[in-house]
Amino acid sequence: MADKITGIDVKILKLLAKNARLTYKELAEILGTTRQRISRRMDRLERNGIIKKYTIIPDYDALGYIHVILGITIRPSVDIDKVIELLKEDENVKVIERALGSHNLVVHIVGPKDMKEMEKIISNVSRKIPGIDKLDITFVTEIVKFEVL
């Protein structure tokens, strides 16, 4: 983690944020350098955890899914690490973020387009979290913009 991020790293990250499928060759051509250098930098960025994942942003709606964000405020006395360990195993829970502010835990659920079923999934997830002070439930209906860097 202590390795320094250089200018070329930032350029690579910005290009991959726009298109994670760019090949070493394409990246090397755009940035005027060699494939070997690109491959070396990317290996390092992956090892350091600067790149946590190469993934896709899908259209959940078209795939028949509902995407729900739970903004959770947990009482200070609760051990969030223990809660996270429980939630991690839940296959409906796709994203878990620790946070600070209005919510101290953000959980994303992806489930079927069946509100009765979704209600069960959401209450099942909520029951795993003791000491909820506030729970904001938000259904994402459309991704209008999605940039990363």
Add this chain to the structure above:
Amino acid sequence: MADKITGIDVKILKLLAKNARLTYKELAEILGTTRQRISRRMDRLERNGIIKKYTIIPDYDALGYIHVILGITIRPSVDIDKVIELLKEDENVKVIERALGSHNLVVHIVGPKDMKEMEKIISNVSRKIPGIDKLDITFVTEIVKFEVL
């Protein structure tokens, strides 16, 4: 958009969600089919907008950034489309999602690790949104889990 999603499409999407850099060759080998077929299906998934983007999940903290989620509730009388058009142009606004529930607009901001600067960016974004009933500000401190499908 009317094209049907088939079993092979779902398998391709799940693999790309885990690693968007898998080549046609690798996908073909895993799924026991041909590169041509993989390439054809992926082209279609991109054209249909089922795959909205191939991207990376970066460690914002390690890059010197702060990631903030604004959960916004706008009064029903406000034209959200107009608000979105304004927000889209803002380079600090990385993600815009229309929503239903606790919030009807979710906005992600990525900015520098300077709370004074972040305060300016957030109030600048908020000022573009008329009729805010409620604004939840959440600072993401750590991504614990990030799966897509």
